[in-house]
Amino acid sequence: MKKLLPVIALFCISLGLSAQDEKVDLEMVKKIRQEGLNNSKVMDIAFNLTDVSGPRLQGSPGFMRAANYAKGKLTEWGLTDAKLEPWGEFGKGWELEKSYLAMTAPYYRPLIAYPKTWTAGTKGKLKEAEIFLIDETDTTALENYKGKLKDKIILLYKSDKITPSFKADASRYTDEELEKMANDAPQTRSQPDTAFRSMMAAMRRSTLLSTKTKEMAKKEGALALLSMSNRGKDGTLFVSGGGSYKASDPENLLDIMLAAEDYLSLCRLAKAGIPVKMEIDVKTKFYTQDLQGYNVVAEIKGTDPALKDEVVMLGAHLDSWQSSTGATDNAAGSSVMLEAVRILKTLNIQPRRTIRIGLWSAEEQGLHGSRNYVKNHFTDPTTKKSNAEGDKVAAYFNIDNGTGKVRGIYLQGNEACRPIFTKWFEPFHDLGAKTVTIRNTGGTDHLAFVGVGIPGFQFIQDEIEYSTRTHHTNMDSYDHLQGDDLKQVATIVASFVYNAAMRDEKLPRKK
């Protein structure tokens, strides 16, 4: 595969597209670096989005605090028309108002636990609530438990093993890994192997069993369902949603996620026939007054009469899950995007095209904020019908891969952008960023743009502890942000956005 690069280079040259032809205003890049690396506000912004705002679940007061903070800052920095823009109906908001869970028999043991979002509370403190163990692996056997679940705390038996970490939690891309990504061919897409398929099948069976158990528990009037954090350990829990946010749906049963160590201990005790009791006091609040979703948007107006109606967008989702303050997912991205426009405004740039920031909502529930924004402003993804602004988007840049610094960019199959980005990265080689890969990356808001043909991109970022400790966990807090990395990200994003706003042509679209 290493031989591909010269071939691609040759191909680009034959089309007249080469990194050499792409013009970059190095004086401006120097200023952006100076402001971004030496006068950064990114960690102060992140502090406000995390510690000060709290969890930013879609529709929660924490989200609104953060959104209003962002709007305020964008206005203060001199951006135009900063606002919270509604994008349509999302559903109910939700907030945790109290969470206490402990084992009280056979002895007192505090438990690390977080209610899943959009599940109900306990309506007061439950004392001496009994654990009811369901020790089955298939759904048909659930019939045996019919009529037994009322007023019980339901525990599905698991015998998982927690293994010690002989591999470090944190990592950065090696030169070899980056080189491999740079040399990837477009068609590279590996088929899942047998082991992976069988793991996925086991996961589906386990999920089905949980779902069926939960349905039965709710129907029979159980008090709560306990869930186990499958991937976390050492006090780190992965926890997200557990109930419906649709306005018309009733409140779901309390579904509360326990640290793996605590969950497995309860299982062992219950399986050994030792009566296990708990004290639970969970209060959750549903917000039903305003069912709209809101994105935060603001602009730096374009100044070139011929190009100012065209728009370069940068964005990240502002919403988070609930068990921490969503620092790496995605206060990091939001802070970087805010910092990037702060840098550009501080430098008083006069962009040819309009630059527009979008901080999206309800990403965690299916990219709703960005998808609806694209639908409302640019192109309906179903009908593919574009409105007036639809063809005027020059590019969209997204950050949502944690706190690690930028090592490169995913082309999302848009080969024509390779020489452009290659050139744009040249002033940042010393900061570790240069890889341009043909690969796709998924799971976040750039897909809303890419899906309607807009050149949308997400950067390659160092992993740090994203998969192991922070992504969707109770540990996704400010202290897990890496300030020096985020400064680098904001600087590079500001530079890319500036370049996209200044070049003669919009970024090429995929054929």
Added chain:
Amino acid sequence: MKKLLPVIALFCISLGLSAQDEKVDLEMVKKIRQEGLNNSKVMDIAFNLTDVSGPRLQGSPGFMRAANYAKGKLTEWGLTDAKLEPWGEFGKGWELEKSYLAMTAPYYRPLIAYPKTWTAGTKGKLKEAEIFLIDETDTTALENYKGKLKDKIILLYKSDKITPSFKADASRYTDEELEKMANDAPQTRSQPDTAFRSMMAAMRRSTLLSTKTKEMAKKEGALALLSMSNRGKDGTLFVSGGGSYKASDPENLLDIMLAAEDYLSLCRLAKAGIPVKMEIDVKTKFYTQDLQGYNVVAEIKGTDPALKDEVVMLGAHLDSWQSSTGATDNAAGSSVMLEAVRILKTLNIQPRRTIRIGLWSAEEQGLHGSRNYVKNHFTDPTTKKSNAEGDKVAAYFNIDNGTGKVRGIYLQGNEACRPIFTKWFEPFHDLGAKTVTIRNTGGTDHLAFVGVGIPGFQFIQDEIEYSTRTHHTNMDSYDHLQGDDLKQVATIVASFVYNAAMRDEKLPRKK
């Protein structure tokens, strides 16, 4: 240093001591391996000492449950005179009966927190309790806060950084490390370098500041003091004692240890001038009826008329700290020692010397159980006066370095035992155990024996996640035990104990 080995070997040969001369009953070792590796009960024992008994703080009901379980099992297996033997006055027992702590303003946030042992509770639920920040680094400045601490939750400002783990939490000894240990010279003791000394000085200053603040907080009627887990992260807390257990001392102020992420977030909010409020409900119970400490002891009687009054001891401390169930510290060691005597009884061995197991108490507060046992039975460490049994101890073997398998043994400077242990390890080379090092290791109960001249030893064990995740943490639970490792440990300990009980001479004492 590698040249030392041949010299030592020569020296041993000249004394008539060589590994070749040491006799090992390989048939019996084979049986011990069979029982220990293929029919192990060590994890079942560990389950009973951890999940079933709960935290085993000295003097707590959890300790007594575990001690009585051990006594019951020792009796059931046919050991002689299994009992809880009082060793003198320790002080008050303590137990956690409720622990709830959350931030309620500026928004609701559950906190991961554990009261330090022997501190008082809150006498009911405290709602809307205000955080009071003390942002100082030296004790003289504390004067400025005089008269301001009543009814406040005291928070000492810290600006620590949490760094990602680019090094794995878990490790095993490499061959190179073991070889280096084997070749160490007796006098090897490195002096702490400047960086270490300066770190220690900073720690002492920080501890002094905490102590002074706590004294002042208590005097003025503060509600509680918050502490930060300096070494833990990701939900792992290192937490131990915070109050006096002396019968005559009053209850200390509630001192509650928070996860580093939570503590630092409170500090940032308070320092930014944002009012932080908390809800706390902590109930602790002091046990004052029985102030005695108890060790669990039992014997397999010796059968050789000439040697049966001599005793080979094996032991481990049974007590733990409180925030989890003390699995690696030291249910692991206790389970291994119980399993070792179970193996030996199952094989119906007829040892020449008496074998005695001791499961110690109050190790965490200063090796009190083992020190007093040694004083009561063998030799007074102050007067050095021995009683009748004092010179009859052939050896003492201890396990208290976590869940990792045995890789060798520390000679504690007793060079004469090198050829003996070298021979004893021969049947276990395939299990990764062979290193004999002249080094000392400290911090646990073998020191009580070594201190009065008894040949006392602790094994070299693989680290696994002892320092990073389990030792004195809220994560020291059953799931962090490694079953295969513990089987190996029990098998090797049983074999060593058997060898020591059968050889013609007691193990040589240090000159």
